[in-house]
Amino acid sequence: MKLLNRDSSDFLYQQIIEFIDGQQSQGLLRPGDKLPSLRKLSKQLEISVPTVKQAYIELERQGRVSARPQSGYYLQAQQVRTLQPRPSKWAGSKPTEVKCRSLIEQVHDAVHLPNSVALGISNPVHAHPPDKALARLMRSVISKYAEKAVSYGPVNGDAKLRMQLAYRYQEQGTVVNYQDMVITNGAQEALSIALQCVAEKGDVIAIESPCFFGLIELIESLGMKAIEVYTCTEDGVCLQELEKTLTKHPVKACLFSTAINNPLGSLMTNHQRQQLVALLESHDIPLIEDDAYGDLYFDGTRPKPAQLYSEKGLVLTCSSFSKTAAPGYRVGWLIPGKYEEQAKRIKRAQSCSTPMLQQWTLTEYLLSGEYDRHVAVLRKKLIYNCERMRALIAEHFPEETCISKPQGGSVLWVRCRSSVNTSDFFQDAIARGVSFAPGGIFSPSGKYRNYMRISFGVKWNDQIVQAVKALGELVKIQQEKQHN
Ligand SMILES: Cc1ncc(COP(=O)(O)O)c(C=O)c1O
Structure with missing residues (x-):
């Protein structure tokens, strides 16, 4: 299949970028998706591997794709705000009596609810069960x-x-x-x-x-x-x-x-x-x-x-x-x-x-x-899921939401506007068939109430997309409530 025009005055790598743009606008590639491998695209477009690589490097330079060593190139969601370190906001701490909170129990219980998408528990193996x-x-x-x-x-x-x-x-x-x-x-x-x-x-x-x-x-x-x-x-x-x-x-x-x-x-x-x-x-x-x-x-x-x-x-x-x-x-x-x-x-x-x-x-x-072979594949699936989940949250949550860029594992740490208390809508989320881990349970002194942890250790399907959409709506409703 010849999709590039060798007689055009545009460089071939630029045409590859346009080809990828086209795929995106047709919905064939979505934020968080993995781009075709260099070899696959070079075969598909009948062009050399270094030219495809040049296009991917240019996209990376523009911040539109991210490269993951040994895994490939992933489309970024343009609008993802990455959670940044905030040491200046740290007010010190003192020893705290730890109190068991019923919310932890509810997060655990939610894993076993029928017909519910459990994004509150970290189970990376779900992404690739052996x-x-x-x-x-x-x-x-x-x-x-x-x-x-x-x-x-x-x-x-x-x-x-x-x-x-x-x-x-x-x-x-x-x-x-x-x-x-x-x-x-x-x-x-x-x-x-x-x-x-x-x-x-x-x-x-x-x-x-x-x-x-x-x-x-x-x-x-x-x-x-x-x-x-x-x-x-x-x-x-x-x-x-x-x-x-x-x-x-x-x-x-x-x-x-x-x-x-x-x-x-x-x-x-x-x-x-x-x-x-x-x-x-x-x-x-x-x-x-x-x-x-x-x-x-x-x-x-x-x-x-x-x-x-x-x-x-x-x-x-x-x-x-x-x-x-x-x-x-x-x-x-x-x-x-x-x-x-x-x-x-x-x-x-x-x-x-x-x-x-x-x-x-x-x-x-x-x-x-x-x-070892299993873990190698699991890591790749998690990297893929991570990019997709970041993109999905960025798409459905309010614009100011910041999302961690993890260097491993299977969860995202998501910061909402400071007026939002994520435990306030935990039960509403359960009612909509999705659970998450409210931020407050990650600190014995009650910090992180406006955060939530969302797992990407999942088998990707449309239910996940709907679940994240529902969570995004609940955050928006909370924000509006606080505003009025
Ligand atoms: C950071 C961390 N440590 C320890 C554990 C407990 O692991 P295990 O299931 O092997 O007891 C977990 C489980 O979620 C975890 O996330």
Whole structure:
């Protein structure tokens, strides 16, 4: 098919741009969509790959497309306002008694409502579920291990799984002894054990602000206090703010998502992570690193775990397969640093062991190489969904809405006009068949009431589009109410 005119005075790359404009105006390409690969378009237009690339680079220069390494080029929504860091607005913080709020319960309950689009929960695996491969492997595990597959397992979990995990850390440069690791019921149990290893009831735990509400609830359930540390939309927890906090308050431990923060999607550089560990170890303060999203980075290579930089054994690493493979399996792990003995004792007292059937299935998944292939595809789908969701929100929400540009994970952090309280229309959203996570639940001191977290860990379909549209309408109604 010849669509370009070689006799025209316009450069060929300009004609390619016009071709893309044409596709957009006909609705064949929409904001957030992935552009055809260089090779595909060069074949379609019978033109060289470098010429197509020249056009894409020009579109990128004009801010009309964004390039994602190893994934491709995506059409930007022209009107997306990206959430910017606002350190000047940070008014400091003080230790807060954490109070369990019923809204968290409602966000969880909404996931299970029939005929409802659950955008309030972060489940990246929805974007690319590996259920068939896991079901096949589980069947073979059941026939291989027979009744052992349903029996109690060792307190610290299956040795083969721990070895596989330790080997993967070693590949990234972090030496981990598999005998010290503890397999847990998801990252949540790993975090709970880690907190109990290093702190007691009444102690102050520094957390990121905003912070995943599950961690806030966990701190509450252990009777500890939380102090919020300003966390930047781009590169995570602010080290200067942390230093100030350490001098003013008796911080017993820090609990940070050192790789991808939920809900910001921010990502510390490896260098900042190293500085963070050095700062905390110089004060003898343990760091509990929540690395649940570490494998879901969008660009470059996997962020190094803070564990790598620990010299005193004060870093406790928590992670799981929940965000990459199977949240329902409840398999996670803890690398307890120097708290190995305490960690095993608490695990034994708390839940005895983690189901073997799921552990063995995941071990086979890792060994077969299928896990890595699956995660590579999952990352690409999430990158794609992220662009589409940003564009969709920009299209349907009020113009002044600002949206995060995450560097990984599966959620967007959306800021509405300051007069809007997003929890006020949570029930109205449920009534319209969609749920989201209101911003207030991401801070123990009630910050972020005009924010909301929207998940793009979804299988894309028209229902998603309608759901986002409905949310946009509700925000507009709220704004008007406040205005009148
Ligand atoms: C930041 C973060 N940490 C930990 C967890 C808990 O993970 P798991 O399901 O493995 O317990 C979640 C789950 O949503 C999360 O978002």
